[in-house]
Amino acid sequence: MGEQQRPSGPGKRRLGVMGGTFDPIHHGHLVAASEVAAQFHLDEVVFVPTGQPWQKSHKQVSPAEDRYLMTVIATASNPQFSVSRIDIDRGGPTYTIDTLRDLRELNSDSDLFFITGADALAQILTWRDAEELFSLSHFIGVTRPGHDLTDDGLPKGGVSLVEVPALAISSTDCRARVAAGEPVWYLVPDGVVRYIDKRALYRD
Numbered sequence: 001m002g003e004q005q006r007p008s009g010p011g012k013r014r015l016g017v018m019g020g021t022f023d024p025i026h027h028g029h030l031v032a033a034s035e036v037a038a039q040f041h042l043d044e045v046v047f048v049p050t051g052q053p054w055q056k057s058h059k060q061v062s063p064a065e066d067r068y069l070m071t072v073i074a075t076a077s078n079p080q081f082s083v084s085r086i087d088i089d090r091g092g093p094t095y096t097i098d099t100l101r102d103l104r105e106l107n108s109d110s111d112l113f114f115i116t117g118a119d120a121l122a123q124i125l126t127w128r129d130a131e132e133l134f135s136l137s138h139f140i141g142v143t144r145p146g147h148d149l150t151d152d153g154l155p156k157g158g159v160s161l162v163e164v165p166a167l168a169i170s171s172t173d174c175r176a177r178v179a180a181g182e183p184v185w186y187l188v189p190d191g192v193v194r195y196i197d198k199r200a201l202y203r204d
């Protein structure tokens with residue numbers, strides 16, 4: 001049986017979880033979620049913007065409400081996509097162990113599939129309570145241009161690796177483009193371009 005057909009518990013929903021800082025959300029995030037939803041027969045993908053991303057504490061991060069609203073705008077047209085405020089409303093630094101515990105409590109009828117890009121997957125052993133993460137969710141690592149996708153050192157059976165259509169887009173690059181007065185049309189959804197403009201984000 002291929003990884004993609006990995007069974008859930010009997011009668012269980014299959015809930016994808018896409019965590020990210022989403023500063024801003026871009027088409028790389030959306031394509032990754034859409035492709036994993038299709039390949040893993042997910043019922044829903046919930047996007048979870050970080051509250052305070054502690055591994056980005058040396059960087060300036062936009063207000064959580066702006067990142068949340070951009071995520072809502074970007075996902076609104078897809079009936080399979082939703083957005084959760086749990087990491088923002090919990091307060092304090094965001095740890096995925098808390099995200100998964102909370103989502104398990106709120107969705108006891110679901111198996112969780114945490115979606116992460118190759119760069120984030122390579123860092124996962126540095127995350128809080130890393131060894132426990134794999135008992136709460138299956139992890140799906142997706143390809144990302146410029147990063148090697150590997151599950152070396154991660155628990156066997158806990159991680160699936162998936163090739164998604166390559167989009168060499170990063171939030172860092174989108175922010176730099178806005179700061180330099182360059183367009184981000186077609187790198188991020190149209191509504192997100194408008195929101196960045198309206199709120200004058202990333203203009204330094």
Ligand SMILES: Nc1ncnc2c1ncn2[C@@H]1O[C@H](COP(=O)(O)OP(=O)(O)OP(=O)(O)O)[C@@H](O)[C@H]1O
Pocket residue numbers: 019020021022023027028029032115116117118119120121142143144145167168169170171172173
């Ligand atoms: N182009 C992409 N293709 C596949 N996965 C991606 C892509 N961009 C981001 N991801 C994944 O989406 C998740 C959330 O990413 P994040 O919000 O940090 O975006 P980012 O573009 O990496 O931001 P930044 O450049 O600010 O670090 C991470 O797991 C990341 O690996």
Ligand SMILES: O=C(O)c1ccc[n+]([C@@H]2O[C@H](COP(=O)([O-])O)[C@@H](O)[C@H]2O)c1
Pocket residue numbers: 018019020021022048050053055056094095096097120126127128
């Ligand atoms: O749990 C942790 O310690 C941890 C450390 C770094 C990143 N994460 C999660 O990884 C996801 C992507 O993070 P980021 O910072 O690349 O946007 C997001 O859901 C973060 O909460 C989690």
